[in-house]
Amino acid sequence: xxxxxxxxxxxxxxxxxxxxxxxxxxxxxxxxxxxxxxxxxxxxxxxxxxxxxxxxxxxxxxxxxxxxxxxxxxxxxxxxxxxxxxxxxxxxxxxxxxxxxxxxxxxxxxxxxxxxxxxxxxxxxxxxxxxxxxxxxxxxxxxxxxxxxxxxxxxxxxxxxxxxxxxxxxxxxxxxxxxxxxxxx
Amino acid sequence: xxxxxxxxxxxxxxxxxxxxxxxxxxxxxxxxxxxxxxxxxxxxxxxxxxxxxxxxxxxxxxxxxxxxxxxxxxxxxxxxxxxxxxxxxxxxxxxxxxxxxxxxxxxxxxxxxxxxxxxxxxxxxxxxxxxxxxxxxxxxxxxxxxxxxxxxxxxxxxxxxxxxxxxxxxxxxxxxxxxxxxxxxxxxxxxxxxxxxxxxxxxxxxxxxxxxxxxxxxxxxxxxxxxxxxxxxxxxxxxxxxxxxxxxxxxxxxxxxxxxxxxxxxxxxxxxxxxxxxxxxxxxxxxxxxxxxxxxxxxxxxxxxxxxxxxxxxxxxxxxxxxxxxxxxxxxxxxxxxxxxxxxxxxxxxxxxxxxxxxxxxxxxxxxxxxxxxxxxxxxxxxxxxxxxxxxxxxxxxxxxxxxxxxxxxxxxxxxxxxxxxxxxxxxxxxxxxxxxxxxx
Numbered sequence: 003x004x005x006x007x008x009x010x011x012x013x014x015x016x017x018x019x020x021x022x023x024x025x026x027x028x029x030x031x032x033x034x035x036x037x038x039x040x041x042x043x044x045x046x047x048x049x050x051x052x053x054x055x056x057x058x059x060x061x062x063x064x065x066x067x068x069x070x071x072x073x074x075x076x077x078x079x080x081x082x083x084x085x086x087x088x089x090x091x092x093x094x095x096x097x098x099x100x101x102x103x104x105x106x107x108x109x110x111x112x113x114x115x116x117x118x119x120x121x122x123x124x125x126x127x128x129x130x131x132x133x134x135x136x137x138x139x140x141x142x143x144x145x146x147x148x149x150x151x152x153x154x155x156x157x158x159x160x161x162x163x164x165x166x167x168x169x170x171x172x173x174x175x176x177x178x179x180x181x182x183x184x185x186x187x
Numbered sequence: 188x189x190x191x192x193x194x195x196x197x198x199x200x201x202x203x204x205x206x207x208x209x210x211x212x213x214x215x216x217x218x219x220x221x222x223x224x225x226x227x228x229x230x231x232x233x234x235x236x237x238x239x240x241x242x243x244x245x246x247x248x249x250x251x252x253x254x255x256x257x258x259x260x261x262x263x264x265x266x267x268x269x270x271x272x273x274x275x276x277x278x279x280x281x282x283x284x285x286x287x288x289x290x291x292x293x294x295x296x297x298x299x300x301x302x303x304x305x306x307x308x309x310x311x312x313x314x315x316x317x318x319x320x321x322x323x324x325x326x327x328x329x330x331x332x333x334x335x336x337x338x339x340x341x342x343x344x345x346x347x348x349x350x351x352x353x354x355x356x357x358x359x360x361x362x363x364x365x366x367x368x369x370x371x372x373x374x375x376x377x378x379x380x381x382x383x384x385x386x387x388x389x390x391x392x393x394x395x396x397x398x399x400x401x402x403x404x405x406x407x408x409x410x411x412x413x414x415x416x417x418x419x420x421x422x423x424x425x426x427x428x429x430x431x432x433x434x435x436x437x438x439x440x441x442x443x444x445x446x447x448x449x450x451x452x453x454x455x456x457x458x459x460x461x462x463x464x465x466x467x468x469x470x471x472x473x474x475x476x477x478x479x480x481x482x483x484x485x486x487x488x489x490x491x492x493x494x495x496x497x498x499x500x501x502x503x504x505x506x507x508x509x510x511x512x513x514x515x516x517x518x519x520x521x522x523x524x525x526x527x528x529x530x531x532x533x534x535x536x537x538x539x540x541x542x543x544x545x546x547x548x549x550x551x552x553x554x555x556x557x558x559x560x561x562x563x564x565x566x567x568x569x570x571x572x573x574x575x576x577x578x579x580x581x582x583x584x585x586x587x588x589x590x591x592x593x594x595x596x597x598x599x600x601x602x603x604x605x606x607x608x609x610x611x612x613x614x615x616x617x618x619x620x621x622x623x624x625x626x627x628x
Contacts, residue, residue, distance in 0.1 A: 095213065
């Protein structure tokens with residue numbers, strides 16, 4: 003359990019530290035967009051690229067923000083509770099969060115399968131077969147804009163982000179278990 | 188089960204989950220996906236959570252969010268606004284209560300450079316407050332001044348709250364921002380009026396500075412006036428290209444963030460620590476906002492699918508036969524009451540999807556309502572037991588200011604804000620004149 007916590011936290015910490023600088027990438031893209039619009043021809047790719055970077059920024063940065071404790075809670079009652087009681091409640095409520103993330107992942111997987119031209123009802127096995135190279139890729143979804151980027155890479159990023167978020171939640175759950183154990187002894 | 192029942196059930200489950208100290212986005216998202224699954228099962232029930240993520244990605248103005256958050260942190264962490272305070276100190280100090288009036292001016296300028304109240308709060312509590320106390324100002328009055336003043340951050344453009352409102356109400360951000368200018372300045376003027384009246388009746392609340400402290404050489408005074416240029420430059424660099432249509436809102440926000448960053452670098456204030464803090468906090472706060480919105484969009488989608496808003500509207504207008512204005516006033520009152528015990532981000536995402544469509548259905552202008560909504564949020568920011576500004580104040584204020592002082596300090600200012608709210612309600616032109624003038628509606 004401790005090993006799991008250490009591993010997940012380390013991965014998410016490193017990733018978060020990298021994504022943190024995404025703010026400058028985003029700023030750069032938007033600045034380039036305004037410069038090119040004013041002095042040269044307007045670029046096609048900046049708008050959607052900025053959106054993709056933003057998605058990466060907040061979804062891949064999400065687990066790190068959980069570590070930082072940036073996510074607000076309502077502390078009407080919670081704020082005054084003892085550490086032990088907080089740990090108890092967190093251990094239960096984080097399960098709801100995990101459920102939410104699992105539904106998000108399911109939605110993301112079927113949407114990714116769709117963007118690779120698969121719309122039957124076994125998206126998981128389809129993606130698995132694509133990964134090992136046996137799956138047949140159909141019509142690949144593109145964004146309906148002038149730049150027409152492929153949609154699947156950003157969706158894969160989102161799946162990865164949601165998965166890491168879920169792992170971080172499990173790690174938080176384990177931390178609560180450890181806290182309760184400590185309180186027992 | 189009738190739809191009203193489902194809606195009520197969704198809200199009460201969410202409230203209950205919030206009370207257990209669940210992370211706000213977790214509570215909202217969980218209720219949303221469970222409701223979707225129960226209602227529609229495998230016919231789209233699984234996709235609602237994720238399709239919110241795609242909707243969120245395509246919602247372009249949201250890109251301003253990290254930019255303004257970054258800007259706010261750069262301003263407050265690097266303390267480039269110190270000089271601004273000195274400027275007001277020297278120029279306004281001679282009046283009774285002059286430093287308090289100057290602080291309101293300072294808050295307006297800071298509000299024009301960032302979209303949350305945190306930066307104003309940080310600068311007010313760490314720089315202005317100790318100085319004001321040293322000069323013998325009444326501690327309750329100045330605590331109130333700083334809290335009330337910094338809350339202008341969400342009304343004066345650029346405003347993050349209005350960006351979020353714009354998304355929920357599907358209204359243009361530019362017009363909303365312009366609509367916030369006049370009420371924002373009006374509210375600042377009302378605060379100043381209040382301070383003048385108080386200090387005129389009761390001079391010991393805000394003694395004037397003595398002569399030697401004010402008698403700086405005129406060259407020095409003028410030099411300090413230059414400090415006031417910085418916010419004006421940042422505001423102009425950001426807003427001029429936007430209002431003229433050269434850049435989009437999002438591009439302007441990136442220019443503003445870059446300018447604030449460069450200003451801090453040029454002034455030699457961008458130390459390693461400041462850089463680390465601003466970048467890390469930007470990620471944290473952006474993630475908090477984005478994940479909450481992600482969950483709230485799914486919640487809103489389920490709600491739309493239920494058609495619950497129509498049901499509630501007909502309940503009020505047809506079955507109870509209420510006048511739209513009565514409903515509006517009731518909504519505003521309930522909003523203030525909720526604001527006193529709900530976290531304000533939670534309030535934004537819980538209340539807005541319910542109230543905003545209702546206001547639209549009653550035939551009110553949604554731009555105008557955005558301003559009412561923001562002023563109500565400001566009040567909620569400051570009213571105990573839950574107010575973001577109260578917590579920040581508690582964390583940042585010098586130790587001689589007790590919780591009691593903080594709670595009591597806000598009373599008169601909340602009254603002034605309610606007054607401003609009523610003024611905007613009675614005279615919608617206060618909010619609507621400027622956007623109509625600029626966009627030539």
